[in-house]
């Protein structure tokens with residue numbers, strides 16, 4: 467079945483997500499306004515600058531309907547800055563910076579510090595069959611705390627003692643600290659597109 471997946475296009479890394487979603491068979495569209503948001507079965511919140519996106523979300527008034535759709539169970543994938551937007555709590559936020567929330571996690575912005583602020587690694591991600599996933603981290607956040615309803619999908623070693631959570635899922639919300647749209651491996655987007663198809667068929671009912 468076909469499904470329509472939006473990419474929040476106020477700022478940041480939009481084109482690569484649209485391309486990945488199309489390779490997964492979804493109709494992919496940019497979302498800047500409430501009317502566009504209303505047409506999509508699922509949404510990608512891309513990487514970029516989370517404080518800038520927060521400002522633009524509030525300036526355009528898109529924050530209110532978007533929070534509503536997230537609360538109503540719209541599937542979403544937040545990558546990097548998008549993960550920050552979906553987090554309930556942020557450490558190192560810019561003055562006045564807020565999030566949409568929905569994911570019961572605390573994230574630390576720029577959580578890998580200056581020395582390793584960008585790096586690439588291969589990681590095993592729960593729910594993705596096949597080989598390890600190549601993950602690109604660019605001034606990425608890290609998850610410093612996850613609530614009991616949050617499934618940890620992937621971790622990497624460091625930057626402090628032990629492992630750091632870099633991918634999570636809670637219900638229909640997925641978030642990665644890395645950028646799944648730049649590796650050419652579409653398996654993370656495929657999970658979102660499957661969730662979008664499920665949401666679509668639920669809405670359309672048995673004969674849809």
Ligand SMILES: NC(=O)CC[C@H](N)C(=O)O
Nearest residue numbers: 513514515516546547605
């Ligand atoms: N690549 C990214 O999305 C970086 C996120 C950025 N450091 C922020 O805090 O918003």
